Amino acid sequence: MGTVFSIAADLGDGIEAAVARLHAIDATYSTYRPDSVISRMARGERVDYDAEVAEVLERCAEIEADTEGAFSARPDGRLDPSGWVKGWAIEEVSRLLSAAGSRNHLVVGGGDVQARGGSEAGRSWTVGITDPRHPGRYAAFVSGRDFAVATSGTAERADHIIDPATGRPAAGFASVTLIGERIAYTDAYATAVFAMGPERGLAWVEKRDGYEAYAVLPDGRTVETAGFARHLTG
Amino acid sequence: MQVAVTFNGKKITKIQVVEYPTESGRDREINSYAIPTLNQEAMSAQSANIDGISGATYTTEGYQQSLQSAIDKANA
Numbered sequence: 001m002g003t004v005f006s007i008a009a010d011l012g013d014g015i016e017a018a019v020a021r022l023h024a025i026d027a028t029y030s031t032y033r034p035d036s037v038i039s040r041m042a043r044g045e046r047v048d049y050d051a052e053v054a055e056v057l058e059r060c061a062e063i064e065a066d067t068e069g070a071f072s073a074r075p076d077g078r079l080d081p082s083g084w085v086k087g088w089a090i091e092e093v094s095r096l097l098s099a100a101g102s103r104n105h106l107v108v109g110g111g112d113v114q115a116r117g118g119s120e121a122g123r124s125w126t127v128g129i130t131d132p133r134h135p136g137r138y139a140a141f142v143s144g145r146d147f148a149v150a151t152s153g154t155a156e157r158a159d160h161i162i163d164p165a166t167g168r169p170a171a172g173f174a175s176v177t178l179i180g181e182r183i184a185y186t187d188a189y190a191t192a193v194f195a196m197g198p199e200r201g202l203a204w205v206e207k208r209d210g211y212e213a214y215a216v217l218p219d220g221r222t223v224e225t226a227g228f229a230r231h232l233t234g
Numbered sequence: 235m236q237v238a239v240t241f242n243g244k245k246i247t248k249i250q251v252v253e254y255p256t257e258s259g260r261d262r263e264i265n266s267y268a269i270p271t272l273n274q275e276a277m278s279a280q281s282a283n284i285d286g287i288s289g290a291t292y293t294t295e296g297y298q299q300s301l302q303s304a305i306d307k308a309n310a
Binding site for chain 2 (some may be wrong): 004006008106108111112113115119125126127128129130132136138141149150151153175177
């Protein structure tokens with residue numbers, strides 16, 4: 001398994017640092033590497049971890065509390081903070097590109113998107129949301145500047161989201177897409193909302209400032225939060 | 235987990251995909267000129283203006299056939 005990161009940027013200067021950062025994050029947090037800090041902690045080994053790891057675990061605990069357990073750093077009982085780390089890694093790439101001087105870029109990692117600034121000639125960035133019922137087609141298009149998009153669903157990997165409350169694959173959405181400003185929280189929230197299901201999940205997003213949701217249900221109907229439509233294009 | 239990166243910017247015309255293979259521990263370039271197999275429906279006039287895709291958690295193996303891959307190539 002691998003994750004592909006696509007970067008469109010006005011400046012290539014930060015790419016090398018961003019790639020190095022992705023490798024470093026992978027080495028520390030991968031649950032597929034038996035020697036990673038997270039794998040060792042998951043096995044119950046005593047590990048001296050640094051402030052960054054502590055911060056990641058803290059963020060996971062915070063989101064677990066905010067989502068009443070719908071998000072968990074132990075989705076199947078074993079330590080796995082990937083639900084936060086994936087989006088955070090994308091945000092780190094964006095941060096390093098900005099630090100190197102980029103004002104406009106789009107970073108896509110494993111289907112999650114962080115947009116900064118706009119695309120060329122003052123145009124907004126446009127992101128297609130995959131249609132979960134017809135992979136290869138789009139369900140909707142959103143556009144804007146400085147925004148993040150994360151989709152949780154079953155389009156490409158069936159049943160890959162476990163509801164921590166039941167330990168079984170979550171049901172009720174074909175997919176749910178969240179729009180926010182920063183991808184780390186947006187992605188973690190999308191995972192949680194998927195686990196909550198349509199009724200509870202969309203109500204939860206409505207109550208959170210700065211986030212909107214768009215969902216495709218298994219029968220093809222779509223539901224969205226009140227403010228989602230202003231992000232739509234096409 | 236492998237990490238692959240595609241960069242497309244206005245100043246760099248060649249798409250470069252680096253993959254982080256678990257075994258050799260070295261970055262390598264994936265053939266960036268493989269033509270993705272896409273259905274024509276997906277490549278509508280509208281999708282020509284898409285910059286990124288949300289919701290497709292493809293693997294490095296699946297990337298070459300993905301819509302995101304097509305967008306990266308079109309923008310390079």
